Amino acid sequence: MTGAPPAEIVYLPRWRPRGSRPGAHRGRDPGGLGTFRDQVPFLALPDARRIDLRATLRDPFEGVHVRRFEARAPVEVWALVDLSASMGFRGTADRIDLARDLCAGLAASATRIGDGFGLIGCDRAIRADLYLPATRRRAAALAAAARLADAPRAARSAEGMLDAARRLAGRPKLVFLVSDFRWPEPLVARVFAALALHDTVPVLLADSAEDAGLPDWGLAELDDLEGGGRRVVFLRPALRRRWIAREHARRDALRRAAGAAGARAPFHLVDRFDADALSRHLLAT
Amino acid sequence: MGAWSAISGWLAGFGAASPWALWLLPLALLPLAASGRRRAAVAALSAAPPDPVSRWIARALTLAGILALAGLILALAGPYRAGERITRIGVGAQISMLIDRSGSMNETFAGRQPSGAEESKAAASKRLLAGFVGARSHDLFAVTAFSTAPMLVMPMTDRHDAVRAAIAATDRPGLDYTNVARGLGMALSQFGDESGVSRVLLFISDGAAVIDPRMQDALRAAFARIHPNLYWLFLRTKGAPSIYDRPPGEDTPQAAPERHLDLFFKSLGLPYRAFEAEGPQQVADAIARIEALERDPIPYTEVRPRRDLTGACLALAALGLAVLALAALAEADLSARRRTVERASPVSAEQIRRAA
Known part of the structure; x- marks a missing residue:
């Protein structure tokens, strides 16, 4: 995204913001x-x-x-970005690049209409170097988003999301929860519960290399980015079907968890950041 | 502990040409910790559904890796199985052959010099005995020839080729006299000291001689100690007196040495049979009967030569490597960027903004 202007994202908050400051x-x-x-x-x-x-x-x-x-x-738009090791995945696209593009788009779109943009990167805890309080200064917001791409991703969990949610106390905010949601089920539920006061948009960073792009046949040695070890998998059509079904089940579970906590339906950011698709999703949910 | 000592005993039969290479053997466990396959980094292993087939393949590949490394390292050490002598039990006997080399053996059964297709007694017995030697693999043979003096041709051995060669040598033109007593003594001395072995003394001659009484006592003692089964294959020349013929005159050893040798053998109290053969066919029959009679277990020694096991180790390594190569060929590239470019939606941001 460097150089090119960030894509424009259109969003509608679900709630009516208070405040006397003029906004959009x-x-x-x-x-x-x-x-x-x-x-x-x-x-x-x-x-x-x-x-x-x-x-x-x-x-x-x-x-x-x-x-x-x-x-x-005005409202405040926050992006909570998961920086655990699984975000280092590179498939069809680099996962952290997707997150960066999304955040750059959000930063540009929010500051353009006078909304504040805040960014919290977190792995095991909040990452101080990737914390941006909500600001309406476009340059600062874009710079924070750009810093994401170089952020080291080594931690094995995303527990810091809970701290980030706590830091967002106060008025309702539009919160984009950017992650691949490779979390334990309880953490997903707790994070959604902690963000229940806000207008939460889960953004599921997915990759076609993880399901639809799997080859029909072949032997692959999988290496867990979060230190889960190695595993040899013999891919064949039956296993591929089961694999894809499992991914669908995971997405369904995420949608149910989001719905149960009052958050919006997850947006699937697959392979390529498409601002228009996100805009449509935000207007429809 | 019994199993341990059994294993160490089994291992003691092996050796290595350059044992220092065996220090590398722990490297064979490397496949447990690492693999040479291309790794596909995934966000979470849990994305892949549990799959027993894959698990078995993974184990097989690890095993193949261990096999390949271990095979190569072992081959590097140059392993061999040490040569050894193994005692086994087979069917057979210790057979000491005593073959008459007197001049008359060179004649045919008709008592003439062989001419044309005719076969001398020595040639016939040589031919038939050679077959006898090869028939059973666990027999031990000794060959003694005698005429005036006994000749040790071949000590007790299981090398049948050597025995056949020794027998083949007995059809050389013989010397004159027939000194049975010393021949028997040497043939008896061919037996070893092992107990529980079936012993056979096969005595082949076409005549007999008087055994003087002092020699008789010594022979009796030797026979009693060794206790062999005694077979006398008497190659009778046409017209010559049979073993069983009483001489017309005085019945003395000098008048009928064959008959008295037979009587002497009978008086030994041994399992004894005499076969009288008047032609090659009868010789063959007699030998076949002897062969059928001697069916006792015998411990025999098998010499196993030192065997190089490098080839076997390399074969194992090749097997492991072949499996690994197959796996490498079957490798799927998960990170291949299959870019399915989706067309940008025709609805522009401006239109959406207007709709909002």
Whole structure:
């Protein structure tokens, strides 16, 4: 992505953000400018500039009505990036490159419309060198995203996600949970539970080399990136079917876990970062 | 401990030309820790479903690796199995042959010099005995010839080729006299000291001689000590007196030496049979009967020569390497970048933004 402008991601928060600062998303609090929301009696909102003459004249009780508008407020977009060893996987694409492209896209898209972008990289714990508090400064956000590609990935677990979720306390945020979700089942559930207050979008980094791209026949020696040892696998059509079925089952389990915690359905980022596909997904879920 | 000593005893039969190479043998365990195959890094092993077939193949490949390394290292050490003598039990006997080399053996059964297709007694007995020697593999043979003096032709041995050669040498023109007593003494001395062995003294002659009484006593003692089965193959010339013929005049050893030798043998108290043959066919029959009679177990020694096992080790290594090579050929490249380029969706970001 270096050089080329980051792709643009369109997202809609599920909730109405509060706050008086002007932003791009429909806010919960009424404000002076924006989309018309409703009319309220003058006494409730004594703002003479926005008296709705037509509604006032129409009122048989001769009350004075004031128009109220929706304020547009900013949100904070956070990317929680798994930096455990399994993120070092290279198949059709380099997994960390996918994460970097995604984060660069998010950083650019968020800062473009005045939203803050924050980044937390974590493996066993939060990685201090890859922590970016939510900022609206585009350059800082993009630089943090670019740093992802060079981040060492050695740890064998992603327990730091829990710390990261704790650090996101406070107002609801749009949280992108970027990982391959090669986690133990309980950790998945706990992370989703810890992020239940936020609008969470799990982004499953997948690779066609891991399922559909498997050869029909052959002998392969698998080496676990997270230190799980070696294993020889004799690939054949039956095993390949079982393998793919297992991957589907894993994705289903992730979707169920996300649904149970109120998060959005996982977005499958396979092989190539496609900003438009992510935008469609974000608008649809 | 019994098993341990058995194993160490078994190992003692082996040796190596350059034993220092055996210090490398622990390297053979290397395949347990590493493999030469291309590794495909995967995010999680759990992605691959459990598969017993793969597990067995993995074990087989590890084993093949160990086999290949161990075979090569062993071959480097130049292993051999030390030569040794093994005592086994077979069917056979110690057979001491006493063959008459007197001049009359060179005549035919008709008592003439052989001419044309005729065969002398010596040639016939040589031919037939040669077959007898090869018939059973575990017999031990000794060959003694005698005429005036006994001749030790071949001591007790299991090298049948040598025995056949010794027998082949007996048809050389013989000397004159027939000195049975000393021949018998030497033939008896051919037997070893082992007990529990069936012993056979095969005495082949075409005549007999008087054994003087002093020699008779010595022979009796020797026969009693050794206790062989005694077979006398009497090659009777046409017209000559039979073993069983009483002489017309006085019945003295000098008048009928054959008959009195027979009587002497009978008086020894041994298993004894005399065969009277008047032609090659009868000789063959007699030998066949002797062969059939001597069917006792005999311990025999087999010499196993030192054997080089390098080839076997290399074969094992080749087997292991072949398996590994097959595995290498069957290797699948998981990291091959199968780029399935998906067309970018025609809906642009702008349109989506507008829709939002």
